[in-house]
Amino acid sequence: MRELSFAQALNEALAQAMETDPRVFIMGEDIGVYGGAFGVTGDLVHRFGEDRVIDTPIAELGGAGAAVGAALAGSRPILEFQFSDFAGLAIEQIVNQAAKIRYMLGGKTHVPVVFRMPSGSGTGAAAQHSQSLEAWFGHVPGLKVIQPSTPHDAKGMLLAAIEDPDPVLIFEHKLLYKIKGHVPEEQYLVPIGKAAVVRAGQHATVVGSAIMVHRALEAAEILAAEGIDIEVIDLRSIRPIDTATIIASVKKTTRLCCIYEGVKTLGIGAEVSALIAESEAFDYLDAPIMRLGGAESPIPYSPILEKAAVPQTDIIVAALRNLVKGQS
Amino acid sequence: MRELSFAQALNEALAQAMETDPRVFIMGEDIGVYGGAFGVTGDLVHRFGEDRVIDTPIAELGGAGAAVGAALAGSRPILEFQFSDFAGLAIEQIVNQAAKIRYMLGGKTHVPVVFRMPSGSGTGAAAQHSQSLEAWFGHVPGLKVIQPSTPHDAKGMLLAAIEDPDPVLIFEHKLLYKIKGHVPEEQYLVPIGKAAVVRAGQHATVVGSAIMVHRALEAAEILAAEGIDIEVIDLRSIRPIDTATIIASVKKTTRLCCIYEGVKTLGIGAEVSALIAESEAFDYLDAPIMRLGGAESPIPYSPILEKAAVPQTDIIVAALRNLVKGQS
Amino acid sequence: MTSSPKKPAPRTPVLHPNVRPFYAQHSPDELKEALRRMHLVRKFEETAEDSYIRGLTHGTMHLSIGQEASAVGTTMSLRKTDYITSTHRGHGHCIGKGAEAKYMFAEFFGKEEGYCRGRGGSMHIADPESGNLGANGIVGGGLPIAVGAALAIKQQKRDDVAVCFFGDGASNEGAFHESLNMAAIWKLPVIFVCENNGYGMSVSTKRSMAVANVADRAPAYNMPGVIVDGNNMADVVEAMMVATARARGGEGPTLIECKTYRTRGHSRSDRNKYRTKEEIEEWKLRDPIPHFVNELISHGILDATEADTIEKSVDAEIKAGFDFAVAGTNPTPQSLTRDVYAREIV
Amino acid sequence: MTSSPKKPAPRTPVLHPNVRPFYAQHSPDELKEALRRMHLVRKFEETAEDSYIRGLTHGTMHLSIGQEASAVGTTMSLRKTDYITSTHRGHGHCIGKGAEAKYMFAEFFGKEEGYCRGRGGSMHIADPESGNLGANGIVGGGLPIAVGAALAIKQQKRDDVAVCFFGDGASNEGAFHESLNMAAIWKLPVIFVCENNGYGMSVSTKRSMAVANVADRAPAYNMPGVIVDGNNMADVVEAMMVATARARGGEGPTLIECKTYRTRGHSRSDRNKYRTKEEIEEWKLRDPIPHFVNELISHGILDATEADTIEKSVDAEIKAGFDFAVAGTNPTPQSLTRDVYAREIV
Ligand SMILES: Cc1ncc(C[n+]2csc(CCOP(=O)(O)OP(=O)(O)O)c2C)c(N)n1
């Protein structure tokens, strides 16, 4: 079974898409000879040339707008933001243009663009380089927002995003780039909008995404030793969100905890909680719906504080034990 | 009792703040001789001069950054975005700078800036001029986000925002500018972070903000005739959010409906629902938590579609009847 | 090279002994069609304004009355496969690129028959079929989009161009800087057409820029910056002939600044407090349409009766378009979320 | 007006018969202090780099080694009440504006004693007390902030200035355009200092701009654009003398482009694939520090032993600062949300 890192899986998806579809090209800051700030584009510029692997000036708004325009003109652009935080400079093009153009034009056109969003904390890069902004874009009709947690899904979901006729944002947690896992060599699609039950359990449902899926699985292993049986769902897609899978799980386990790195308030866990609280699963709930989200602060530099700012495995273990056993 | 329109109340707040505090100034597009796109600044340029009522070029990022810089240098800037949609161009300065500078500098400075955000639909201005983005900013630690629904609160909360040492965004629903109400002549503060129970009721709690408070009250009146007694809470502040007031109400009424104009998914109703679902009030709930939010689409131009895109009174009435009586 | 008015315009303009390139290189039919479109823009907007005043439509509306020469002059010789990105003041660009008034009216009235099926409205009327990538409610929003369209053109090895419309006010947006820089370093086939009507809403260029002309900013991108009388068809078209030849030839972008004026307010809510009646009246005397009619007549391309026929035919088209729109179908609330995505979410 | 080296610099530079203004108008003590600060910047960064390599700190780090003349030269004559906005490569600006190495080290090590109490780290080290409004992790983020600070200065009728540091890469951001335009139309006391080290991360200015110099963009804002050898203290300081005099005198902003080079990689992850060893070595020969030492000696302001003494004193300060930082206090997790707001949320 061939293993690749998350970053290598993304690189392979980009390479295969460019090989099979001449309309596909990638652009971004330092994605050429530098190979990308996180090494995802690697040597693609040498394989596909500077016309299809384009180093942009440092101009996020212009870069995003150029991607939108190229998509409208029949190309298939993939724009890498060096850090998802910098997309804050391009919100106008992503949200006011890419997300709305098709609708504003009555469906007479569409915008097949992919925005790659390296995100999350844990690298000591502090407040302006560590945000998790997936909830923002999940709030925007016209966009699709995905967040793979494994190398396998990273490749399959990026290929699905490139093949999708609508604008897709793929959030790539920086701490995942180096993790390894099985990745098939052929091109394959992992559908957008489908969550995955990555661990079956009886006592509680944990819904998480990206790095939090791994921490949830660690926590589940620890709790298994105590006879607490946790079901873990990898959300994978923020918009559209796979409500059915979560409802089915909660009906079975009767307990729900949402774990996410983004700021707790108005983060993705708020939506997951509300979806269940308004659903038929509400009557099955045996406990309040728990949320473990990022702290109500910017991400600090100090490693001690940075760790404290997002849910860590020990915290998750204690919280789930409390959820199931009702103990603190 | 003196009556002023919502817009006049804001104008009076700006004028009084500038009279009493020489550090206060306002800037924005067409706020001078034009008087503001919605007439809020009116004739202030004639009263306070072009040095304190500054027409900026059409440059939202630069304007917002200039406001941040002026705040850091000891002034008290108030920036008007002509439409909150255009703040999408200035997210970088609002979210990466204004919200984080104090924290990144270890509390050694602070950023007393106010951003005025005319928002919402109902004016036929279509997808790029009608958004309700309060949820986005409510997700950002370091910012305060308020959303008054009456002329009285508009004046008092804007004065509180100007007096506040931290960055505050005030969302002004365009359909409210013309509504009239009692406004005291003196300067007064309506505290940021406190919701208001604007109608006491027994059978269900409705939490809304801005224009939705008015529709909720209309709906409550209609339902009162059927013997359904609705409690209406005006959220007023999105960040910080007044959880205690909502919890107390839900414990009493045992039913909750959140009504908001922003897109339903990941909108403010998601947070209100999740706050209750994780709280001690959960055990008091006799029904799933209901959300009535904006449609999962951009705001369309056609008046028929535009109406259908956000909760209207008739929809609210039917939904609340269903919530209380369990009928459809 | 030829000056025969029958032949279509060659790729680069040619100076004719006694006729300027615009007249030398466009056939009478082309010139008359240009005039017809100018009338169409004018009368479309006058009728739209009238419907608005009569309360037949809602929302807002930005009229380009007085700017028809720049809108039609820049678009009249474009191919269908060329692109434009338009603005909030885009009715003229839309018609210039080949849109039909009836579908524009239908959009303006929020009907399913409209170009945007009633979803877009006045500020977003656009016909993608004709290469119009969209009007834009965001000032400067179309600038990087045009650059991207030109990038795609280059990648697809086409010799089409992207024409990017924007105003003087938009040139103060960061998007202007980022877009012109990218177009310049990548030598893209973009023509940046700045319709400088002297004001960004209420703020004059004197108050919003430190230079006298938007074109004075072109050297910062090592790009030609051309200033023309935006109310003079011949001036506008000849600048476009040079710029499009440059762009199609792979020589890169050009910035054309059309000096013009909007004789109506910025939008419906404008009380014109920031300018004088005199200024407005003075510019009304420089109306591009009669000026063009007179030039056509003086060149013997048109006579008074023909001029009248053209105007009458436009009146008829407008009337028919208006009736078509009024009789159109309203969208149903059930169709609200249709077309949010090209692939409906499962 | 005087040329006596004892007196502090007068507001406007004066040409001395045979000594250039920089030497004529700064006292030996001022000049030696400038040298000391250049050493301090260099040695702070070398020590920081070493700690990083030894795994004593985490995160990333952007070194300005080779750029000390522009950092210190632009800041040495500023008042405490003048402002600067700095960048991700801001250690030099911070020290130039008067910060102490020990508190910078403490920040670098994430300690409560640090300038940002360990919340900011290398990319955000700043001492607001000394008029440093902050380093910035967002390229171009400080540009409009400096404009706003200058706007406040003007409103408060002060004659202070705001110095805005940014790189060649940042000059391609829309924020550059919007900021220079606002500063120009409002005649604000801002000095835009572009430290052009030839690259924005891996992309050379040849690939990211269509003009040869960032200063070539100044005319678009009707602003003076001055180009100086950024590795030559005298050149940098004299350009600043003129610009600050202009700004304090209410004559408006200036753009100064310091041509320089970073001899280290962009950040820790840089493998220098985009430039040649030869280029780096060539620039190392143009190291601003020995060049300045030689000039001071040739002007008889410094002798070899004194030069050595200064360097030794800096070594001691660095050593002490490093030890201070290592011995510092780690923040407690409980303090995580402290200082998010100035007025704690009730
Ligand atoms: C980003 C943005 N800022 C502000 C506005 C509001 N607005 C609409 S048109 C306009 C003036 C634009 O001026 P200009 O670019 O000169 O075009 P003109 O209206 O003169 O044709 C303004 C401020 C907007 N729509 N988008």
Ligand SMILES: Cc1ncc(C[n+]2csc(CCOP(=O)(O)OP(=O)(O)O)c2C)c(N)n1
């Ligand atoms: C808005 C934004 N885009 C990209 C980055 C990533 N980044 C950090 S520094 C840098 C290069 C900046 O180049 P320049 O302005 O020339 O400054 P230099 O690093 O050369 O000192 C880049 C691309 C960022 N921090 N912020």
Ligand SMILES: [Mg+2]
């Ligand atoms: Mg204009």
Ligand SMILES: [Mg+2]
């Ligand atoms: Mg550089």
